[in-house]
Amino acid sequence: MSERTLILLRHAKSDWSGEVSDLERPLADRGLRQAPLAGAWLARNIGHIDLAVVSPAHRARSTWEIAEAELTEPPPTRVDSRGYAASADELLDVVRELPDEAHTVVLVVHNPGIADLAELLTGQWTPMPTSTLAVLSFTGPWSEAGERPTVVLATGRPPEDLRHRLGHG
Template sequence: MTTSDRTLVLLRHAKSDWSGALPDVDRPLAERGHAQAPLAGRWLAGHVGAIDLAVVSPAQRARETWELVSAELAPVPPVVFDERVYAASADRLLDIVREAPADVRTLILVGHNPGMEQLASLLAGEDVTLPTSGIAELGVDGPWSGLDAASAVLRAAGRADGRDLS
């Protein structure tokens, strides 16, 4: 097994509430989302280790997801809420990741489908499914700026709510 220089974690926000008439960006988490997100945080704490930087969509459901996930992490990494993550394509998300500072070894991106799933699939060179609160952990060799299609190794993908994350 080879080790990678860096770790990229893609986390799709937890289940959101569709019951209200709020604008999409303002939709909060549903009850199920409030249960899912801490499980994702516990999985990250136990499997990924220290995270150096979190880049999170400013959408309410993504912010709430990160709040619940990060409560399970020690230390809690610095966070940047980046408007470009909201409703972003895989290409836009890749551009954001490529901008990560060189001293960041482990980066987590918290966002939305279809962009997150498409980015995971693009980087891994295989189909990756990210349900709500789904996690894709990818190993990256070299600098963030050199990240490209099929240039990462998929270490784990799935959801940490009693289903296998393999």
């Protein structure tokens, strides 16, 4: 059985000052500072990522574009409209449809769905403020996500040093 790593990344802080639609809301200055820190943490602690699945919202796409620029080998990115304003169950459907050849996947979406998904998969509440990462692991095919024990390997908002939770420290 293959080990799967699901990295949940909540988009960076968005800018509420303009009069744009929720879908088009850009990142705030703080978000522009947060996103590369998330990418640097991923580069340092995860390394290879097989696929990124990103909400179509501008703030989620921008977060991932900035974060992935920190990676040595950015993965293919798939924008999935189901990631926008999704419930935990809707996000679980996205996860269960991931290709089995992808062992490490990052999902860049929104709250409350992303925090609810982490709880649904792990059985424990994981706060997901903007730019927070939660690294989850389970064994088996993606289609069985939520049916198998899932472990939280790391959680937090970079630049916090979470290496010890991944067994590097």
